[in-house]
Amino acid sequence: MINTSRVNRILDKLSGLDLDQLLICDPTAIFYLTGKWIFPGERFMALILKRDGAPTLIVSELFRFDEEIGVNKIYFKDTDNIVPIVAGCLDERKHLGVDKNLAARFLLPMMEERIAVGFLNASIAVDMTRSVKDEIEREKMRQASIVNDKAMDKFKGLVKTGISELEVAGQMLDIYKSLGASGYSFDPIVAFGPNAADPHHMPDDTRLQEGDTVLFDVGCVLNDYCSDMTRTFFYKAEPDAEGKKVYELVKRANQEAEDMLKAGIPLCDVDAKARDIITEGGYGPNFTHRLGHFIGVETHEYGDVSAANKNLTEVGNTFSIEPGIYVPGGIGVRIEDLVLITEDGREVLNSYSKELEVIG
Amino acid sequence: MINTSRVNRILDKLSGLDLDQLLICDPTAIFYLTGKWIFPGERFMALILKRDGAPTLIVSELFRFDEEIGVNKIYFKDTDNIVPIVAGCLDERKHLGVDKNLAARFLLPMMEERIAVGFLNASIAVDMTRSVKDEIEREKMRQASIVNDKAMDKFKGLVKTGISELEVAGQMLDIYKSLGASGYSFDPIVAFGPNAADPHHMPDDTRLQEGDTVLFDVGCVLNDYCSDMTRTFFYKAEPDAEGKKVYELVKRANQEAEDMLKAGIPLCDVDAKARDIITEGGYGPNFTHRLGHFIGVETHEYGDVSAANKNLTEVGNTFSIEPGIYVPGGIGVRIEDLVLITEDGREVLNSYSKELEVIG
Numbered sequence: 276m277i278n279t280s281r282v283n284r285i286l287d288k289l290s291g292l293d294l295d296q297l298l299i300c301d302p303t304a305i306f307y308l309t310g311k312w313i314f315p316g317e318r319f320m321a322l323i324l325k326r327d328g329a330p331t332l333i334v335s336e337l338f339r340f341d342e343e344i345g346v347n348k349i350y351f352k353d354t355d356n357i358v359p360i361v362a363g364c365l366d367e368r369k370h371l372g373v374d375k376n377l378a379a380r381f382l383l384p385m386m387e388e389r390i391a392v393g394f395l396n397a398s399i400a401v402d403m404t405r406s407v408k409d410e411i412e413r414e415k416m417r418q419a420s421i422v423n424d425k426a427m428d429k430f431k432g433l434v435k436t437g438i439s440e441l442e443v444a445g446q447m448l449d450i451y452k453s454l455g456a457s458g459y460s461f462d463p464i465v466a467f468g469p470n471a472a473d474p475h476h477m478p479d480d481t482r483l484q485e486g487d488t489v490l491f492d493v494g495c496v497l498n499d500y501c502s503d504m505t506r507t508f509f510y511k512a513e514p515d516a517e518g519k520k521v522y523e524l525v526k527r528a529n530q531e532a533e534d535m536l537k538a539g540i541p542l543c544d545v546d547a548k549a550r551d552i553i554t555e556g557g558y559g560p561n562f563t564h565r566l567g568h569f570i571g572v573e574t575h576e577y578g579d580v581s582a583a584n585k586n587l588t589e590v591g592n593t594f595s596i597e598p599g600i601y602v603p604g605g606i607g608v609r610i611e612d613l614v615l616i617t618e619d620g621r622e623v624l625n626s627y628s629k630e631l632e633v634i635g
Numbered sequence: 636m637i638n639t640s641r642v643n644r645i646l647d648k649l650s651g652l653d654l655d656q657l658l659i660c661d662p663t664a665i666f667y668l669t670g671k672w673i674f675p676g677e678r679f680m681a682l683i684l685k686r687d688g689a690p691t692l693i694v695s696e697l698f699r700f701d702e703e704i705g706v707n708k709i710y711f712k713d714t715d716n717i718v719p720i721v722a723g724c725l726d727e728r729k730h731l732g733v734d735k736n737l738a739a740r741f742l743l744p745m746m747e748e749r750i751a752v753g754f755l756n757a758s759i760a761v762d763m764t765r766s767v768k769d770e771i772e773r774e775k776m777r778q779a780s781i782v783n784d785k786a787m788d789k790f791k792g793l794v795k796t797g798i799s800e801l802e803v804a805g806q807m808l809d810i811y812k813s814l815g816a817s818g819y820s821f822d823p824i825v826a827f828g829p830n831a832a833d834p835h836h837m838p839d840d841t842r843l844q845e846g847d848t849v850l851f852d853v854g855c856v857l858n859d860y861c862s863d864m865t866r867t868f869f870y871k872a873e874p875d876a877e878g879k880k881v882y883e884l885v886k887r888a889n890q891e892a893e894d895m896l897k898a899g900i901p902l903c904d905v906d907a908k909a910r911d912i913i914t915e916g917g918y919g920p921n922f923t924h925r926l927g928h929f930i931g932v933e934t935h936e937y938g939d940v941s942a943a944n945k946n947l948t949e950v951g952n953t954f955s956i957e958p959g960i961y962v963p964g965g966i967g968v969r970i971e972d973l974v975l976i977t978e979d980g981r982e983v984l985n986s987y988s989k990e991l992e993v994i995g
Contacts, residue, residue: 378737379733383742
C-alpha cells in the first residue's frame with residue numbers, strides 16, 4: 276500500500292527543486308513507496324508522483340496484479356509505445372524530475388517528443404527521504420543486524436585447518452536462512468591471511484592455516500532490510516606485534532567514530548575522526564576507502580561517510596562505520612558495525628564483540 | 636583482450652546509423668568486447684569506440700587493473716566530474732551513439748554540457764552484433780547446454796513424494812557446480828501440479844503428490860555463456876486424457892518449430908508455426924507468451940521469436956524455442972530447447988528426451 280507519509284516527504288523536497296512532477300523507475304524506490312516489489316527486467320516501469328493527484332504506476336501487463344495499493348495503474352503491452360502513455364500522466368508545460376537510473380532508451384524518446392519542457396535528475400528528493408528511516412524501518416534495521424550478529428557467531432565456528440574460503444562461504448546462506456533471513460544483502464567476503472589485505476577480496480580456493488587472519492564481511496536481508504558487518508579474527512594464534520597494533524588501531528578508529536555520533540554532525544568529521552586515528556598510528560595510506568555507506572532496503576544507499584560529504588547526520592540515518600588497514604601481502608583488518616542516529620545520540624545495531632579474538 | 640573482429644562488426648553497423656563514436660556502459664557488452672568483467676555498481680563506466688583510434692575504457696580507479704587488454708585506460712576518482720573526461724575522448728562536432736542503458740544521471744549532464752551535437756540510442760549496433768555468435772561463442776553455447784542436459788537428468792532424480800519445490804530447487808546449484816558450471820543463468824523454476832500452469836511460478840512450499848506435473852525450467856552459466864531448458868514430467872502416474880493431449884501438442888509445436896529452422900526465415904514465422912499448432916489444437920489462448928528469446932552471455936539478449944519480430948534468422952543466432960500451454964488451476968506444460976542457426980540449417984543444443992515420461 277502506498278506510504279503517504281513517504282510520498283509527502285518526497286513531494287516536499289520536490290518543492291525545493293521547483294518541480295511538481297517526478298518519474299521514479301527504480302524498483303527499490305517503488306517498493307519503498309508502495310510495499311510492492313516489481314522487477315520488470317528490461318521493460319519500462321514508472322511511478323509518477325505529482326503534487327496534484329494520486330500516484331500512477333505504469334507497468335507492463337506481464338506484471339499485472341489485482342492487489343489494491345493506492346495508486347492508479349496503467350498497463351501497457353510490449354507492442355505499445357510508452358512515450359504517449361507517460362505523456363498522458365504529465366503536464367507537458369512543466370519540468371519533469373526523472374529517476375537517476377532512467378535508461379537512455381526511455382529518456383531520449385521522451386525528450387525528443389518533448390513530453391515536458393525540461394528534464395532534471397531529481398532522485399535526490401527520493402534519496403534524501405530514504406536516508407531518514409522512519410520507525411518501521413528502524414525496527415527492521417535492528418532486527419536484520421540482530422540476525423547478522425547471530426550468524427557471525429556461527430560463521431566463526433565453520434573454520435578449521437585446510438578449509439577453503441569458498442567452502443566456508445558456501446555454508447553461509449543456509450545459516451542465514453536458518454536464522455530467518457531471506458538471503459544475502461551482498462555476496463559474503465571471506466578472506467584468509469594476506470587476502471584480508473584486499474578490501475574487495477572474493478572468496479577463492481585459499482585454504483586456512485594456523486596463524487592466519489580470518490576476515491568476514493557479511494550481511495543478510497530480513498524483511499526487505501539489509502545488515503552488513505565485518506569482524507576480523509585470528510586463527511589458532513595471536514597476531515604478531517604489528518598485527519596487534521593494527522587491530523587495536525582499527526578497533527579504536529571504529530569505536531571513537533561510533534562514540535562521537537549524534538544528529539547534526541558533518542559526516543566528513545566522522546570519517547576524519549577514524550582516519551586521523553589510523554593516520555596518527557602510521558597507517559593512513561593503508562586505509563584506502565571511505566569510512567562508511569548508508570544502508571536500508573539496499574546495502575549501498577545514497578549517502579556516505581567520507582571526506583567529501585559535508586552533510587549533517589540526521590535522526591533516522593543508518594550507515595556503516597568500517598575503518599580498515601590493509602598492508603598489501605601482509606595484514607588486513609576491518610571492523611564494521613551499522614549505526615542508527617537517534618534522538619538521544621546513536622544506537623550501534625551490532626553487538627558482536629570487537630575484542631581481539633583467537634578462534635579455532 | 637579486446638576482440639577486434641567484434642569491435643569492427645559494431646563499427647560497421649555504426650556506419651548504417653551515420654555515427655562515428657559510441658559510448659557503451661553495459662558491463663556485459665564490455666565483457667563481450669574485452670573479455671574483462673567489471674561491475675562498477677553505481678559508478679560510471681564506459682568503453683568508447685571510435686572509427687578513428689583505439690577503444691578507450693573510462694573506469695573508476697577503484698577497479699584499476701594491470702592486465703593489458705588492448706584499450707586505452709582512463710581512471711577517475713570519486714571526486715572527479717566524469718563529463719569532461721568523456722568529452723576528452725569525443726569529437727564534440729559529431730553525434731554520439733549512447734548505450735540504451737546509460738543512466739539519466741550521466742546522460743543529462745553530458746547533454747547539458749553539449750559534449751556532442753546530438754545523442755542517439757545506438758545499442759542496436761552492439762545488440763545485432765551480439766546476436767550473431769562467432770565460432771568461439773557457438774562452442775561455449777554448446778557446452779553450456781550439454782551441462783544443462785546432464786543436470787536435468789539429475790534434477791529428475793531429486794523428486795519424491797512430499798518434497799517441496801524449494802527443497803528441490805535448493806539442491807540444484809550444487810548439482811550445476813559439480814558439473815563444472817559457475818552458477819545459475821537464472822533462478823530455477825520448479826513447479827508441481829497446478830503451479831506448472833503459471834509460466835513464471837517461483838518455487839514455494841508446495842509438496843509433491845502422486846499424479847502431479849513436474850516442470851523444471853533451468854539453466855546454468857558455463858564459461859560465461861548461458862543455457863536454458865524446460866522439461867515437463869509426470870510424477871508416478873500418466874496424465875489424464877487432456878494432459879496427454881496438451882503434452883503432445885506442446886511437443887509437436889516445439890518439434891515443428893525447430894524442424895523448420897534455417898538461416899533467412901522471419902522469426903515471426905517460427906512463432907506462428909508453433910502457435911498455429913497449439914491454436915488448432917484448441918489451446919491458443921493458453922499459450923500466453925512469445926515462443927522464444929535470444930541468449931548468450933545473458934539469458935535474455937536482444938531479439939526474440941515472436942509475432943512482432945519480422946527480422947530474419949541469421950547463421951550464428953542462438954535462441955530458445957519454448958512453447959507452452961497453461962490451463963489456470965489445471966495442467967501446465969512447457970518444452971524448451973536452445974537452438975543455433977548454422978550454415979546447414981540448425982543445431983538443437985539440448986538432446987534431452989522430449990517424450991512424455993513418468994518419473995519417480
